[in-house]
Structure formats: C-alpha cells, structure tokens
Amino acid sequence: MRPDRPLSRGRLLVYRHPALVRITHWVNLASLVVLLLSGLQILCAHPAFYWGETARFAHPLAAITTRLADDGETRGLVSLGPFSLGVSKDADGQMQPRAFPAWLTLPGELDLGAGRRWHFFFAWLFALNGGLYLAQGLASRRLPGELVPTRAQLAHIGAALLDHLRLRFPRGEAARRYNVLQQLAYLPVVFGLAPLMVLTGLSMSPAIDARLAWLPWLLGGRQSARTLHFASASLLVLFALVHVAMVVVAGPINELRSMITGWFVVKPEEPPR
C-alpha cells in the first residue's frame, strides 16, 4: 500500500484503487458497451422472449412487434405478457420495422452475422477480464474484505441511506473504503449478474448444451436462459446508470482520477456542530 500524501486544508490523497482494478474496470466498460450494442443487434432478429425450453410464438413473455395503424402506417408495439406497454410515436424520415434504432445496435444496419461476430469476440474479453479481476481479488483476499459488509456497517444501513439521499458522502477514514450501499450494489453485480451473463450466454450454445446439459436445465430451458440473459443485461445497464449518476454527484473529477491514477482525495471529517 502506498503512503498517503497530505494536501492543503486537511485533505488527504490516498491510494484507493490498485492498477489491476483500474485496468479491468475500463476493459470491462469497453466490453460491456460492445456486448450491449451487439446484443441488441442480435435481439433485433427475434425481439421476443419466452419461458421454458422452446418458443411459444403466440404467447411470448414480452415482445416488440409492429402493427398496422388505421392510417396505414406501421407502428412499433411493445407487449409484456397480456399487456401492451404502449405504441411508439411516429418518427420522421425513413421508418424501418426494427426493434431497436440504429444508434443502439452494432453495426448500425441490421446484420445478425456481424452482430454475433462482435458479441462473441467481446464475450471472451468480458469473461477473461472479469475472471482476472475475480481471481486476483479472491487470491489476495482484497475482494471479500472490500465488498462484504461488516455487521456494524449493516447496522448503520439506514443512516447510510439517509446520507446518500441527502447527497452527503463519507469523509475521513470512512471514505477510504466502500460504504455499505456500494457493497450491496457491487456484491450482487460481481458475484451474481456478471457470472449469470456468462452462464446464460453459454447455455444458448447448442454445442455447449450437448456437454453441459444441466446448464440450460438449471436455468429453466434455453429460452428461459435467453430471457434471463436479457434481464440480467438490463439490470447491468440499470446498475451502470446509477453508478455514473453517483460518480457525478460524488465528485466526478475525484472519482474519475481515482479510477485512472488510483489516487483519491479524502476530505477531512466535518467538525462537530
């Protein structure tokens, strides 16, 4: 661990993130962006979800379809089980019946083969990078220490929540480590959602299924696995949105610097009032 460097006004520059965490963080971001966009490209080929082993085409859990409106134009329709979430508004210019707009897919034009090529390459990057992060974090005992909340931390979860809602972030010693809300967000992402992405992804491969038949069975069938793949990807996107929002309100320069150089500025404890 590198020694702290005192700054003016009682602030401290502390070494917050080791190099491996910083590198894997940015590689992870790059791979997740490509996986999301190419994943939506793949989803465009059949934008419907089912539960079980097979597709019941007439009864999807959720689907994006088109319908012919009274004026003869086609409109997008998102349905969730028996409910319709709404019909998309008219868009100017060339309309194309596709589940996601060009700016949300990789490549931009509809090209399932190319989307798969990007997806499967970056899936390797995501899995190897995540594996490296997990292996190093577990072998060094750093991850359990940082991510698993202590009993005392859990006891003060209410206070931490209130502080967060008032946008008051930890100072002093408490700012050196993840707070309990961060832990409760990172823990299920690192040990839940990320591995689930890999497992549900693998179980969609008919070749892998021939060897690991228990995998799709465990996930409720291949179509269930596909649905879970999308659901956990959506939760990862939700996590990323909250994550970025928290970085912005907690001090984007300081937070970004700590994830690039490792050094984080800790403000002194507030004087008691």
Added chain:
Amino acid sequence: MSVPASRRAWLRAGLTTALGLAAGACDKLTASPAVNGALDGAETLNRRLHGLIVGPSALAREFPASAISPDFRANGTTNPDNDDYQRLAAGGFADWRLTIGGLVERPLSLSLAELRAAPARSQITRHDCVEGWSSIAQWRGARLGPLLERAGLKREARYIAFFCADTLELTLDGTGDYYETIAVADAFHPQTLLAYEMNGAALPVAHGAPIRLRLERQLGYKMAKYVMRIEAIDSFAKLGRGKGGYWEDRGYQWYAGI
C-alpha cells in the same frame, strides 16, 4: 443568457457533425476487413475449444414426446419456386434421387425408398435458430455416417457439401442457391441424419421435403433443407462465394455451435 440563434445553429451543426463522424467511424470500423478478420479469431477459438471440451461424440439432449412443439416454425424457403422441384413434389418424390459423390470411391444414387431402408435413427431434439428461438420436434432419418461409409470417403475428403433445390436469393451467377458444408467428423456424429420424417409423418415441404439435414449440435441454418445432392470435398473455396454456405457467404459464421 439565451444562446443567439446563429450560435444555436452552429452548436447544432457542430453536434450533428460530431455525431455523424462518430457514426461514420463506427461504420468504417464495422466494415473494415482487418477488424472483421480479428473478430473472426474468436470464431476459430470457439470452434477449437468446443472441439476440445464438447468432443466429437457428445450427444445433443433428447426430449420426451410431450416436449414436441406444436408451432415449429419453418424459416427460409418454405416451398422451392422451381419447376423441377414442383414436379418431384407433385409425384410424391417417387422420381427423386439423392446422389452422393465427389471424393468417394463408390458414388451412390438413392431413391427415397432406398434411403428409408438405410440404417436409421429417431430422435426428439431441440432446433435452435440463429435468430434466437427454439422448437422441439421428432426426427427420423438415415444416419449420414453409414451412408458415407458405403460410398467410401477418399482420404482427402475434409467436408461434406449439401446442394439444395431452393434458391433463396435470385442472382445471375447462381450464388443464391442454398448449400451448406459441414466437417467430416460432424457428418459421422450418431445424431447427424438425412431426415425424411418429422413428428411421425413424411417431412413437410415447408421443412425441406423430401429430406433435410439434422446436425443437432449446431444452429438451424446449417441444417440444409430440400437436399438434392451430397458431395465429399476437400475445400469449399470454390463453392458459392467461398465461405462454406449460403448464409456464411452473407456473413454468418461457418461454425454454428454458438
């Protein structure tokens, strides 16, 4: 302070240009042969790794009859639009003959009745489409392996090519005709069939009558329908546009185990 209209126009123009450049860079990247070549590296890795961990003989899962899908979708061509095929179909495929040739010692020409007399297998398996959906059906067909043994593969044969009656895209040079190629090892997998029955009845035209390939551990586009001719080959570089299949020629992966 409000932004003057001219500055707003400049901002908008600037933003549009920046977005356009980003999109252009993205398009250039996705169209670049070097980038695509690098991405293809993952396909090779997956194919080799699957070869190692899945192995040549692991069986695809087989399901109980209760799992059969009532709404098995027919994709691609559902009724080949050519006179020869329509004539064969009208005659119940009595005049249809399957030829197995290319790099073989004894080329075969089989009628549907002869094919039905060949060593057969029944299996209830899941069909996974590249689009993302799956359906389950029962298939019965002649095992491809014993047929190839009968024909006697020459040593230099590396792939088995399937030539089909359907044209999925009209082209001047005939590269829109459906064809597929698979590895010889996969052709000898016990579940690799020339299926002539689906769910206990003759294979429907929509699903590839009189026969379609079943290659259970890969995606649906590998399982050529309306198979008319089979050839053992040492390279698929000279077939179609050289990528090993109709969809492969249009950007799909040759190895479809994912």
